[in-house]
Amino acid sequence: MGRSPCCDEVGLKKGPWTPEEDKKLMEFIHKHGHESWRRLPKLAGLNRCGKSCRLRWTNYLRPDIKRGKFSQEEEKLIIDLHSVLGNKWSAMAARLPGRTDNEIKNYWNTHLRKKLLQMGIDPVTHRPRTDLNLLGGLHDLLPAANFGNLSHLDHALKLQADAALLARLQLVQNLIQVLTNSPTSNLDLMGLLGSASLGNHQLSYLLQLSRQYEGLINSPLSPHGSNIQLPSSLPNLGLQNLLNNIQAYSKSSLSLDGGEVAAHLDGVSANSYSLPTSSSAPSLAPASPEDTHIDQMQGRATSRNVSSTTAPFAPWEDLNLDDISSDFGWKDFLE
DNA sequence: AATGTGACCAACCGCCTTTGT
DNA sequence: AACAAAGGCGGTTGGTCACAT
Structure with missing residues (x-):
């Protein structure tokens, strides 16, 4: 005690x-x-x-406390510091003369968090958000689904893996939109390749994603192939064109199938980019710096391993985009 | 004018870390 | 090394105010 x-x-x-x-x-x-x-x-x-x-x-x-509105510079500094430090309010306060940790925390929670959300940035990861409607929609899937011959556990795992795939696809779509400054419906894959904006790693990964996506939409549990009624909140990913482009590219340019393209381009097996399947859920790292911090704290930590049989969507709360970005080579891509 | 709602923020609570014995 | 006291931190609560209905 x-x-x-x-x-x-x-x-x-x-x-x-x-x-x-x-x-x-x-x-x-x-x-x-x-x-x-x-x-x-x-x-x-x-x-x-x-x-x-x-x-x-x-x-x-305290006499050295600066009161009043936060300046633009302070705002920017707080956002930058938060992206590095997470919810380490006192550490942030040490870098903002005259501001207290409590003040910064309050300002973050009441202003900056909302501001980032409105800008489509996840205030925890400081990365573009995966569409939260997607999560809401998937949550609705469980009661809506007809489980057929699958056990509830299998079904939950399948949905979880599909959800992870959809999130990856959407992130990739966002990245490409940023890169090309155009929607994926106008994606010029050849142009991207020609300008060397898209490396072989990325192409291989996209190819893998596209095949997974194809598998998903044709699956008996999918909105297209089954009796599941997808909630209207589930966004249209708009990736069909990307899928078509990638697969057309692989056929017309190289006359190879996906695995061979990956091997051809990279000299590595496409398995290097293996994605989660219904039987192998993604291994998820903490979603934010403070998760890591909490996990390090003795006694408080709860294992966040994926294979929960009672809360199939719990891993979504922890979906770590680092996992995705490393698969995709996004950091290298940016640099 | 009365009531409801949401934003803001000072202060509290509980836990962890550091320090002293 | 073990324990307790004190300090520090981050999450949360609840009071106040402004604005909408």
Whole structure:
């Protein structure tokens, strides 16, 4: 049982501070400093716990606190720092003179998080979002699905793998749109290849994805091939054209099938880019820096391994785009 | 004018880490 | 090394205010 909280003494005041209390605290600290927060309240004549005094001082009364609106520069810095540090508010505050961790945290939660979401950026990963409607839609799939001959577990695993595939496809689509500055419906794959914007690794990977996608839409559990009624919120990925382009390319240019194209282009087996299947769910890493942090903390961590039989979509909460980007060579691609 | 709703933010809570004995 | 005290941190809560209905 951990130690008792410092504020468990009965009769100590809680809640908002009065101007009189603020004055007492400030005068005491100016005269004597704050070497022991535990003893400070009694010495200063305050009916508060030391922790409450410390918070009041560090978050509000400290003379070097800058109050008022965050500037554009501060905003940008917070976003940059968050992308590197995650929810390490105190570390961020150390780099923003005059701002407290609490202030930064509040500003993040009330303004910046929403701003990034509106810009289509995931505030946790700082990467383009996979469409959240997709997740919502898939969530609706479970009750809507006719399970047929599959066990519930198999079905859940299949849906999970399909969901991962759809997310990958959508990310790839977004990446290509950014690269080519045009929708995938106008994708000029040959142009991309010709300009060397798209490397062999990427092409091999796309080919794999396209085949997986084809398998998905023709699967007996898919919206096209079965009795499942997909929720309307499930987005149209608009990838058919990409699929056609890639497969046409592989046929017309090289007259090879997918695996051979990958091998031809890369000198490596297409299996190097193997994607999750219904029987091998993706191994997912923590989704955010703080997940990693939490996982490192003793006792608190819960294993987030994929093969949960009770929550088939739980891994989605942790879907790590690093996994996708490394498969795709996205970092190299950008550089 | 009364009520509902959402945004904002100060303060609290519980846990972890650091420090002292 | 083991334990307890104190400090620190991040998540969450709840009060207040502005605005909409």
